[in-house]
Amino acid sequence: MKRNPWPWIGIVAGLLLATIPAxxxxxxxxxxxxxxYLPVSEAEALVSSVLSDRGTVVALTSRRLLIVRDDAxxxxxxxxxxxxxDRPPEQYRITLALVESSRVTTQSxxxxxxxxxxxxxxxxxxxxxxxxxxxxxxLLLQAGSExxxxxxxxxxxxxxxxAWLAGYGLLEQxxxxxxxxxxxxxVRMQPAGNDRVELDLMPWLSRSQxxxxxxxxxxxxxxxxxxxxxxxxxxxTDPQLRLNAAPRLAMPKPxxxxxxxxxxxxxVGEAVDLLADHGESRLLxxxxxxxxxxxxxxxxxxxxxxxPATVER
Numbered sequence: 001m002k003r004n005p006w007p008w009i010g011i012v013a014g015l016l017l018a019t020i021p022a023x024x025x026x027x028x029x030x031x032x033x034x035x036x037y038l039p040v041s042e043a044e045a046l047v048s049s050v051l052s053d054r055g056t057v058v059a060l061t062s063r064r065l066l067i068v069r070d071d072a073x074x075x076x077x078x079x080x081x082x083x084x085x086d087r088p089p090e091q092y093r094i095t096l097a098l099v100e101s102s103r104v105t106t107q108s109x110x111x112x113x114x115x116x117x118x119x120x121x122x123x124x125x126x127x128x129x130x131x132x133x134x135x136x137x138x139l140l141l142q143a144g145s146e147x148x149x150x151x152x153x154x155x156x157x158x159x160x161x162x163a164w165l166a167g168y169g170l171l172e173q174x175x176x177x178x179x180x181x182x183x184x185x186x187v188r189m190q191p192a193g194n195d196r197v198e199l200d201l202m203p204w205l206s207r208s209q210x211x212x213x214x215x216x217x218x219x220x221x222x223x224x225x226x227x228x229x230x231x232x233x234x235x236x237t238d239p240q241l242r243l244n245a246a247p248r249l250a251m252p253k254p255x256x257x258x259x260x261x262x263x264x265x266x267x268v269g270e271a272v273d274l275l276a277d278h279g280e281s282r283l284l285x286x287x288x289x290x291x292x293x294x295x296x297x298x299x300x301x302x303x304x305x306x307x308p309a310t311v312e313r
Contacts, residue, residue, distance in 0.1 A: 097136035117262035204254035
């Protein structure tokens with residue numbers, strides 16, 4: 001029997017054939033993935049969850065980049081995982097109206113659901129349906145972000161309301177000057193599943209007219225005359241000097257009425273009626289009611305509706 005003179009050739013060939021697939025599987029590559037919408041930390045966690053044991057990911061937060069290193073198959077999974085979740089947030093349109101009702105029945109109060117901030121959510125047939133006029137306001141808002149709705153201006157007359165507003169520094173209780181205020185709501189929405197959204201509402205009030213900042217300093221204009229005689233230059237001993245009559249004014253910031261803030265879950269497309277039960281929310285609606293009615297028998301109901309909005313590209 002003739003022996004193979006080069007037995008080692010077959011052994012080496014077999015080893016090479018066995019190791020080629022393994023080498024191919026272990027070939028590492030690097031890829032840069034851009035994060036468009038998600039927080040970079042969340043995107044990093046998503047990508048890491050589909051990498052192999054040898055895979056690595058480095059987050060460049062300032063540039064919204066992920067540097068991913070792994071084999072080709074796992075890099076493909078990482079790219080697909082990021083594309084699945086890194087999408088624009090959902091957008092909603094919230095419409096808000098102030099509904100004036102002449103009375104609220106005992107049955108409606110008994111059927112209402114209690115909400116934070118001393119609000120009641122009216123249900124079913126007990127909801128009021130009498131609108132005061134056709135005025136409503138709407139806001140386009142991305143999920144998870146905060147927006148601001150303004151419902152117009154008011155001039156508070158009642159002493160009790162003026163005393164409440166004075167506590168927030170919005171006016172002086174004893175002053176006879178009429179102060180015009182703006183009112184509205186901060187809004188934040190988040191999808192809750194099953195065609196519902198979680199809704200946060202926080203009322204706000206602010207003065208309508210700009211005022212002088214607390215740290216403002218009037219300018220002393222030397223050489224522009226005296227109070228008694230504007231054509232005469234002031235002397236070194238003249239104490240009556242003209243002051244700058246046009247200081248820089250600033251628009252006042254809205255004051256958040258945190259104690260009247262509320263949280264609720266609503267179904268998309270359905271109207272919800274909220275009634276102020278007592279406390280700060282009751283004083284707030286009395287203030288808003290003053291922009292329409294001077295009767296003490298009226299009740300203000302906050303009616304709102306959340307609908308999906310189409311994102312324009």
